[in-house]
Amino acid sequence: MHRLVRAVLATTTAMVLACTGCVASSAESPIKVAVVPGENAGSLSETYRALVGLLAQATGREVEIIQVADYNGVVEGLLAERIDVAELGPVTYLIAQQSGANLLLAGIYSSGQRAPYYRSIAVTRAEAPVEVPAGLRGKRVCMVDPLSTSGGLIPRAAIVQAGLPLNGAVDITYVGGHDVAVADVRRGLCDVAFTSDEMFERVLPSRKLNLSGTQVVWRSERIPNAPVVVRGGLDSEARARALTSLRQDFNVSRLVALGICASAAECRISSDPSVTGLTEVDESVFSGLRTACRLTGYRQCS
Known part of the structure; x- marks a missing residue:
């Protein structure tokens, strides 16, 4: 070590x-x-x-x-x-x-x-909403990083709580960034992206990331x-x-x-x-x- x-x-x-x-x-x-x-x-x-x-x-x-x-x-x-x-x-x-x-x-x-808290959210294309987490079986899911709280741990816990196994039931890809996850949903590379409400509502718009055509379909408990x-x-x-x-x-x-x-x-x-x-x-x-x-x-x- x-x-x-x-x-x-x-x-x-x-x-x-x-x-x-x-x-x-x-x-x-x-x-x-x-x-x-x-x-x-x-x-x-x-x-x-x-x-x-x-x-x-x-x-x-x-x-x-x-x-x-x-x-x-x-x-x-x-x-x-x-x-x-x-x-x-x-x-x-x-x-x-x-x-x-x-x-x-x-x-x-x-x-x-x-309040000093935030939430994990699930984002989809507005034209192709997905029920989260119950409807994630077989879906392509973009997460940020295994160590990310809003873009990793909390979404995985929600999947488990919905009765879905993490191995096999959901196609999870770690893309390395909140902006990348949301952008990949817009491009159709993922069906669902997990990020934080703060990133989606404040940080990404301030970086001029185009969020048109996307929508929030799920929010976690506060983090x-x-x-x-x-x-x-x-x-x-x-x-x-x-x-x-x-x-x-x-x-x-x-x-x-x-x-x-x-x-x-x-x-x-x-x-x-x-x-x-x-x-x-x-x-x-x-x-x-x-x-x-x-x-x-x-x-x-x-």
């Missing part, structure tokens, strides 16, 4: 971002933050400037942003104690816990007054937004300060008040520009996902 960690982290993009007035002792190592995979390395400094500034101000240390190749790399880095703070997908959070990572949940992302965690093995003072700052101050209004962001309009919390802060929650919000893991036989997250 540790060989894999070294290989993954050796190929990541690492960058130390300075915080004015925050000087780290030479005896203290930087706080290492892993961000959600896929973010363009050239934009990391702007996207995560607020997070870096807050943690640097709270702990008095340098903060190092690490872009890992995939979610497995984030989990491996946490287990190897080479990552101190991380953005995770909801399922990846459960996998990390089940793998033995000692994690403290700072909160889940939220956007303004909206908690992406969590932010702190490694439990981080030294006690830094751990306490990081957790407190993330829970109390990692929101747009506080970041502006602390002088970390110049204005609310310019303040970015994550790679999703709609996110405005963290909402503190307890472990019970993940119970539905744990049930989905058990239904699908996905032992890594159950």
Whole structure:
């Protein structure tokens, strides 16, 4: 496992971002933050400037942003104690816990007054609707990735709950992206695509993806937004300060008040520009996902 960690982290993009007035002792190592995979390395400094500034101000240390190749790399880095703070997908959070990572949940992302949850949805062509999940037998289904929550785990659990075996009854293809799944439905390459309501209703239209001729035919129960965690093995003072700052101050209004962001309009919390802060929650919000893991036989997250 540790060989894999070294290989993954050796190929990541690492960058130390300075915080004015925050000087780290030479005896203290930087706080290492892993961000959600896929973010363009050239934009990391702007996207995560607020997070870096807050943690640097709270702990008095340098903060190092690490872009890992995939979610497995984030989990491996946490287990190897080479990552101190991380953005995770909801399922990846459960996998990390089940793998033995000692994690403290700072909160889940939220956007303004909206509840900090989203849903998995099924999309079809308007001219060829499909009953989901009961009518999926023999259908071509586009999912995003086995580790995707809305585009993988939750749809598979719905199929199992409908009494359909995952092997053979449904033709599942993992296409690697939410945009690809929806586009393949429009092109007739899939009968049904699974994605998230947030991607379909906000993100994909903002990217000018043509959604005409498609419709939503199914919605899941609510899924908690992406969590932010702190490694439990981080030294006690830094751990306490990081957790407190993330829970109390990692929101747009506080970041502006602390002088970390110049204005609310310019303040970015994550790679999703709609996110405005963290909402503190307890472990019970993940119970539905744990049930989905058990239904699908996905032992890594159950």
